[in-house]
Amino acid sequence: MSQPFDMALFLSGVLTGSKVTQQRHLRQARIMQAAIQQRWQRDNPWTWQLKHVRWFLTKHLKDHSDATRYYYRLTAQLVWKRLRNDRQLLIGSSNRGQKANPGTSRLTPRQSKSD
Numbered sequence: 384m385s386q387p388f389d390m391a392l393f394l395s396g397v398l399t400g401s402k403v404t405q406q407r408h409l410r411q412a413r414i415m416q417a418a419i420q421q422r423w424q425r426d427n428p429w430t431w432q433l434k435h436v437r438w439f440l441t442k443h444l445k446d447h448s449d450a451t452r453y454y455y456r457l458t459a460q461l462v463w464k465r466l467r468n469d470r471q472l473l474i475g476s477s478n479r480g481q482k483a484n485p486g487t488s489r490l491t492p493r494q495s496k497s498d
Contacts, residue, residue, distance in 0.1 A: 388427040390416060397465045411458040418443050428462050436462070 390412045398405045412428075419425050419435045436459050444452050 388416065393428060394461060394465055397461050407454065408458045408461055411455055412462060415439050415455070415458065415462070428466060431462075 391409055394409060394412060398408060415436075416427070418439055419431060422438070423435055425431055425435060440452065440455060440459060444455055447455075
């Protein structure tokens with residue numbers, strides 16, 4: 384029998400802020416993990432795909448307040464950071480068309496290699 388995935392250990396390297404903030408991120412990450420596990424049988428973030436996190440943020444949290452969804456997005460970004468995944472969690476239209484961070488080679492939809 385395998386041991387349950389330890390979300391606290393997984394996020395320990397990227398958790399910052401006050402103790403209350405860290406506890407909130409851990410609680411929310413465990414809720415995300417349980418929802419994704421129930422829907423897709425993916426038991427830990429190493430097996431998650433972008434579609435799983437997007438589903439959680441858009442469908443699972445659809446009846447929650449904007450503030451709640453915002454805090455879950457922060458937690459999802461921590462998980463993504465821990466995975467060292469450079470894909471952005473683009474949810475909604477608020478992030479579309481923004482330029483990539485300085486120093487990255489990622490192009491926005493309006494840029495071309497000749498620019």
